[in-house]
Amino acid sequence: MPDNSGGGRGDSSVEKAREDFLSEAQELVDGLSRDLLLVDQQTRRGESDPHIVNDIFRAVHTLKGLAGLFGAVRMAAVSHELEELLDDLRLGRIELGVKVVDLLFRGVELYGELLLAEKGHAPEPTQAVEEFLFSLGAVTHQGAPGAGGQVAQYEIDSSILGVLTEYEEHRLRTNMKADVALYRIRVQLALTTIDSALDDLKAAARPHGEIITYLPTGSGSDADRIELEILMASHAELETLRGAFRGLDVVVEAVKKRGGGGSRSSQVDATPAPSVPLAPAAAPAQPPQDELDEAVVTPWPSEVAALSPKPVHTPPPAERGSVSPALTVPPPFPGVVHPEAAPGAQNRDLSLRSVSQTVRVDIRKLDNLMNIVGELAMVRAALGRITERARGDARLRGFGSELHRLQRSFERHLTQMQNGILEVRMVPLGQVFEKLARVVRQISREHDKEVNLVITGAETEIDKLIVEELSDPLMHMIRNAIDHGIESREERSLVGKPAAGTVALNAFQKGNHVLIEVEDDGMGMSPEVLTETAIKRGILKREEAEELTTREIFNLVFVPGFTTRETATDFSGRGVGMDVVKTNIAKLGGVVDITSEVGIGTKITITLPITLAIISVLGVEVHGRSFAIPLASVEEAIVLDEALVRSYDGREALTQRGMTLPICRLARLFELEAPPLSDVGARRPSKPCVVIASVGNRRLGLVVDRLIGQQDIVIKALGPSLRSVRGFAGATELGDQRVGLVIDVAALMDEVMASEKERIGVVEGARAR
Amino acid sequence: MSIGTRKRPDRAVARRAADVGKRVEYVAFGLAGEAYAVPIARITEILKPLPITPVPRAPRVVIGVMTVRGRLVTVVDLRRRLRLREAPMDSRSRILITDTGEERVGLLVDEVLQVHRLAEGEIEPAEVLGGDPQPYIAGIGRPEGALLVLLDLRPILDL
Numbered sequence: 001m002p003d004n005s006g007g008g009r010g011d012s013s014v015e016k017a018r019e020d021f022l023s024e025a026q027e028l029v030d031g032l033s034r035d036l037l038l039v040d041q042q043t044r045r046g047e048s049d050p051h052i053v054n055d056i057f058r059a060v061h062t063l064k065g066l067a068g069l070f071g072a073v074r075m076a077a078v079s080h081e082l083e084e085l086l087d088d089l090r091l092g093r094i095e096l097g098v099k100v101v102d103l104l105f106r107g108v109e110l111y112g113e114l115l116l117a118e119k120g121h122a123p124e125p126t127q128a129v130e131e132f133l134f135s136l137g138a139v140t141h142q143g144a145p146g147a148g149g150q151v152a153q154y155e156i157d158s159s160i161l162g163v164l165t166e167y168e169e170h171r172l173r174t175n176m177k178a179d180v181a182l183y184r185i186r187v188q189l190a191l192t193t194i195d196s197a198l199d200d201l202k203a204a205a206r207p208h209g210e211i212i213t214y215l216p217t218g219s220g221s222d223a224d225r226i227e228l229e230i231l232m233a234s235h236a237e238l239e240t241l242r243g244a245f246r247g248l249d250v251v252v253e254a255v256k257k258r259g260g261g262g263s264r265s266s267q268v269d270a271t272p273a274p275s276v277p278l279a280p281a282a283a284p285a286q287p288p289q290d291e292l293d294e295a296v297v298t299p300w301p302s303e304v305a306a307l308s309p310k311p312v313h314t315p316p317p318a319e320r321g322s323v324s325p326a327l328t329v330p331p332p333f334p335g336v337v338h339p340e341a342a343p344g345a346q347n348r349d350l351s352l353r354s355v356s357q358t359v360r361v362d363i364r365k366l367d368n369l370m371n372i373v374g375e376l377a378m379v380r381a382a383l384g385r386i387t388e389r390a391r392g393d394a395r396l397r398g399f400g401s402e403l404h405r406l407q408r409s410f411e412r413h414l415t416q417m418q419n420g421i422l423e424v425r426m427v428p429l430g431q432v433f434e435k436l437a438r439v440v441r442q443i444s445r446e447h448d449k450e451v452n453l454v455i456t457g458a459e460t461e462i463d464k465l466i467v468e469e470l471s472d473p474l475m476h477m478i479r480n481a482i483d484h485g486i487e488s489r490e491e492r493s494l495v496g497k498p499a500a501g502t503v504a505l506n507a508f509q510k511g512n513h514v515l516i517e518v519e520d521d522g523m524g525m526s527p528e529v530l531t532e533t534a535i536k537r538g539i540l541k542r543e544e545a546e547e548l549t550t551r552e553i554f555n556l557v558f559v560p561g562f563t564t565r566e567t568a569t570d571f572s573g574r575g576v577g578m579d580v581v582k583t584n585i586a587k588l589g590g591v592v593d594i595t596s597e598v599g600i601g602t603k604i605t606i607t608l609p610i611t612l613a614i615i616s617v618l619g620v621e622v623h624g625r626s627f628a629i630p631l632a633s634v635e636e637a638i639v640l641d642e643a644l645v646r647s648y649d650g651r652e653a654l655t656q657r658g659m660t661l662p663i664c665r666l667a668r669l670f671e672l673e674a675p676p677l678s679d680v681g682a683r684r685p686s687k688p689c690v691v692i693a694s695v696g697n698r699r700l701g702l703v704v705d706r707l708i709g710q711q712d713i714v715i716k717a718l719g720p721s722l723r724s725v726r727g728f729a730g731a732t733e734l735g736d737q738r739v740g741l742v743i744d745v746a747a748l749m750d751e752v753m754a755s756e757k758e759r760i761g762v763v764e765g766a767r768a769r
Numbered sequence: 770m771s772i773g774t775r776k777r778p779d780r781a782v783a784r785r786a787a788d789v790g791k792r793v794e795y796v797a798f799g800l801a802g803e804a805y806a807v808p809i810a811r812i813t814e815i816l817k818p819l820p821i822t823p824v825p826r827a828p829r830v831v832i833g834v835m836t837v838r839g840r841l842v843t844v845v846d847l848r849r850r851l852r853l854r855e856a857p858m859d860s861r862s863r864i865l866i867t868d869t870g871e872e873r874v875g876l877l878v879d880e881v882l883q884v885h886r887l888a889e890g891e892i893e894p895a896e897v898l899g900g901d902p903q904p905y906i907a908g909i910g911r912p913e914g915a916l917l918v919l920l921d922l923r924p925i926l927d928l
Contacts, residue, residue: 375839625823670825716841718824718834719872721926725826733836739822741834 014459017430021070022118023358028059028066029111035059036108040101053096056104057086063111069434074129075114081136082107094139103139106132168213175210175233182255183209183241185230186217187248192224195489195499197248201230204244209234231255363464366425373418374714378733380414381711383407418712422611425465429507429516430458432471439475440503443482450489450500451482457507462514463611466588470516470608473581477518477604478503480578485522485602495599497521513632513695514610519603525596527553534562552753554594558582589630589729591696591746607696615715617742619708619734620691623672626740628713628732629702633693633745637707640688651752654701656692663690663701664752666743670727693745700749715742726751792886795910797917798865798878801853805878806885806910806917807865813873815881816864832877842866844875850925851905867922874926885912892919 035056042049064079066072085103088094110132116122164172175182189197198214205211212231234241242252387407390400433455444451486492486501493499504519527550534540534556540548556562557578582592590608609615609632617628618637644654645663653662666672690701713732718725729744795806796815816837821844823833830849835842844864848855861880866873893909895902905924910917 371839672825716836719841719843719874720869721843721845721872721874722824722827722831722834724828725824727826728824731822731834731841733839738820739834739836739841741822741824 014430017428017458018070018118019358020431021066022115024360025063025066025075025111026115027360028063029108029115032056032059032111033105033108036101036104039096039104043096043098043101053086053089057083057090060086069438070118072114072118074124074126075111075118078107078110078114078129078132081133085136085139100139103132103135106135164213171210171212172231172233175212180209180233180235183232183234183238183252184255185232185245185250185252186227187230187250188225188227190225194226201245201248201250204248205230205232205234208232208236208241208244361424363425366421369421370418371714373414373421374712376414377418377712377714380407380411383410425463425611426461427464427467428458429460429462429467429470429514430455432467432474433458433505433507435471436474436478436505439478440482443479447482448488449482449486451486452500452502454502454504455506456504460507460509460514461610462608466608466611469584469588473584473606474505474516474518476578476581478505481518481520481522481602485520485524487523491523509610510607514608516606516608517603518606519601521601524598524600524602525554525557525594526598530554530556534559537562551593551595554596557594558592586746589744589746591698591749593696605696615742616710616712617732618691619711619740620666620689620702620704621706621708622666622670622704623674625672626708626734626738627666627704628711628734628740628742629691629693630729630742630745631710633695635692635694635699637689637691640690640703654690656701659699661690661692661699661701662752663703664748665703667703667705669748669751693749695746695749698749700745700752702743702745702748713740713742792888795885795887795917795919796865797882797885798863799880799882800848800851800878801856804882804915804917805847805920807867807920807922809884811867811922812865813868814866816866816875818858818862818864818877835875837866837873840873842873842875844877845926847876847878847925867926869926876925885910885917887912 035052038049039052039056042052060079060082064076064083067075067079082104085094085100089096089100094100110125110128113122113125113128117124172182187197187201202211210233212233214228214230217227217229232241236244238252238254245252383403384407387400387403390396390403393400437453437455440451440453481503482501486503487495487497489499492501502521504517506515506517506519508515530553531540531545531548535542535545539556539559539562545553558581559579562579585592585606585608588608590606593605593607594602595605596602609630616631618631618634620627620629638656641654644656645652646654651662652665653660655661667674686706688703688705689707690703691707692699692701694700711734713734715730715732717730718728727744727747729742729747731739731741734740794809796809796812797804797806799805814837819835819837821833821835824831827833830845832844832846835844846855856879858877862877863881864875864877865881866875868874887910891911893911895906895908897909898906903924905921907919907921910919
């Protein structure tokens with residue numbers, strides 16, 4: 001088993017996530033340049049394949065997303081503009097010519113430089129990025145006046161472009177198409193009065209145009225003031241706007257068009273691509289126009305293909321480190337590697353080395369490996385039996401102990417291998433959390449609520465397969481928290497809460513489980529309102545409601561149809577789709593719990609197993625049948641003392657260390673027939689045992705006939721035709737071709753509690769699922 | 770077996786094969802004294818009964834699960850599924866394994882008889898039995914005067 005005891009891995013995990021990002025980006029860039037080579041060859045032959053352009057578009061789009069996630073602002077901006085260009089290409093707005101291909105190559109080259117910079121091997125190629133964006137803008141502008149790509153014409157900070165929401169981007173574009181002027185408004189606001197001040201600002205802006213976005217600049221503000229940069233589109237003149245905002249202490253300036261004024265303008269209109277470097281030191285020294293044409297005739301694709309499968313654009317890291325931001329050594333002309341022009345063979349070799357040192361593997365391959373390890377575990381067990389036989393035989397003693405040594409070594413290595421594979425499958429939860437941060441931003445804007453997302457424990461690791469299945473349920477829970485938990489600004493200020501609500505996403509490891517909490521500081525849920533609604537909906541009878549514990553009341557939100565039937569109530573939602581959340585989490589072998597306090601907030605806790613692949617189980621026997629109980633849920637096993645068992649209304653419990661432990665006789669629950677007497681006689685009589693299982697903070701004693709022992713197993717899912725069967729997480733081979741069913745402890749607990757509710761007739765729907 | 774053929778109803782398989790002048794191979798098996806058959810292409814292997822682990826709370830037609838070379842197989846008692854009189858397994862009992870794509874299912878039959886190659890002309894529609902035939906009956910095979918109830922596995926496996 002991997003060392004699961006350590007909780008905080010802190011910086012190293014953040015580092016790991018960054019490494020993942022860098023390796024994924026590097027891979028995408030490598031793929032990009034391969035595709036570009038193909039495009040280039042086709043362009044030269046006068047052909048074009050829309051699929052490749054689409055592939056490139058998708059890769060750039062993914063890069064943009066990745067860059068956005070990891071705050072690689074420049075990379076996001078470059079991707080954003082490249083995406084525009086590619087979109088234009090895709091839609092046939094501009095023609096795929098040599099110049100465009102060159103630009104794309106330059107883009108790949110820039111990606112390489114940016115990645116190196118992200119790794120800290122080189123300074124940020126600030127100027128090169130500016131330069132590139134400028135050239136891109138020129139091309140898209142030239143190709144399609146009025147169509148996409150105008151964004152680059154404006155001197156909008158790339159850090160802003162990178163974080164616009166889709167809608168904001170759309171608005172920006174629409175305004176540009178309509179030729180509405182853009183203004184940048186900077187304002188410093190005191191945090192204490194930010195709400196009213198913003199409202200004033202909005203009111204002042206409304207008659208004159210449209211606010212596209214406001215973003216904190218992160219500069220020029222002290223602890224209790226914040227500086228916002230507002231992007232506004234307006235038909236009004238600069239002076240008119242300044243007049244409108246008079247008295248609000250704002251700075252208004254027009255956003256200049258890159259090509260529309262200032263020192264850069266003249267070249268743009270004259271030549272589509274800038275043919276003269278703006279500053280002598282500025283990098284991608286584009287060759288003059290005639291050289292470009294010459295490059296067309298050079299039969300270089302075959303040359304490049306012969307040199308390497310990847311195009312060579314990225315200057316070597318070693319050299320990179322010593323170069324100043326403004327490159328002094330012009331890189332080889334994009335894509336074209338003339339043997340005589342290349343800065344030496346050594347250079348080329350070095351730049352072939354990619355930044356990434358990781359390999360991405362299909363998880364199914366890991367599953368396959370895991371299955372093989374599982375089979376090996378069975379071989380090990382068989383080998384163990386033979387070894388024991390040999391050691392027990394006086395004639396084979398020497399042979400036996402030799403076998404025993406080998407067996408020990410085999411065991412050790414097998415365990416290491418198992419752990420190694422498991423470790424590969426583990427990924428930090430941060431992968432999902434980052435996505436959720438964007439969701440929070442989006443949802444809180446939709447609802448016009450201010451919400452801070454506080455994440456802790458993003459470094460907590462869990463099985464990759466679980467992570468993939470987690471984003472939907474978590475997104476749902478967060479949406480609920482913002483939608484229905486967090487109050488409006490007015491309501492919050494009425495009860496003296498800060499205007500900004502908080503949604504906390506906490507993850508931590510507890511034994512072999514990972515706990516994820518989604519906690520809000522919203523209005524909370526009132527047990528009274530919940531029960532009233534349940535009664536109104538006919539889910540609950542009034543006299544039954546009185547018997548429910550608080551926890552059972554909160555669990556009402558998981559009853560299908562509890563709120564979906566009519567969502568427009570005071571506390572609507574909260575339960576919308578919560579049954580789906582619960583079902584999805586249950587599929588992963590997890591449980592969901594809710595606690596809530598009116599006026600304070602709601603906390604939903606998900607308890608998940610760390611891995612799905614190999615699990616340790618306790619083998620047990622009930623009426624001659626073998627079952628396996630996941631060891632992660634087993635606290636201990638004790639001998640059943642019937643004298644201690646008390647029964648209430650057909651339910652049984654015993655007192656163990658001063659605590660009440662509900663017990664469940666598996667033979668009775670599964671309605672197993674007693675084995676024939678002859679079988680029982682053959683086995684040595686044994687006292688029934690109670691396996692004390694716990695999930696989250698719930699405990700249940702499972703009564704079995706006999707304990708068989710501990711074993712590591714590969715769990716196999718039951719087929720769809722057994723989907724309706726509850727209580728089993730899957731099946732496993734126990735050797736000698738026997739199959740043991742793996743008990744789903746969480747489901748059994750639910751069932752034992754549900755059956756209590758059923759007794760008082762509360763939850764009908766839950767079992768039908 | 771490709772996805773395409775898996776999705777096509779057996780009846781259509783038979784018809785199409787006949788159109789191009791081919792015969793379809795059916796494996797015939799006995800159940801409570803009658804002869805039934807399914808297209809042999811649907812059966813991946815035929816096994817003698819292995820130890821089967823009963824699954825508590827499973828649908829009644831499911832006998833249990835077993836593993837075949839590391840893969841889990843759900844075993845269905847075809848007698849129970851077709852609502853025929855039940856009988857214990859014996860030395861002639863066989864399990865026909867079929868793969869639905871999502872799951873491997875074993876069908877327990879009394880015995881395996883033989884393989885028939887049927888042309889379209891040797892297959893009568895299920896309606897000849899009169900009235901409203903069960904959806905899992907794909908037709909009636911008439912090889913050389915014998916009578917085979919041809920089964921469509923999809924509705925049968927829809928438990």
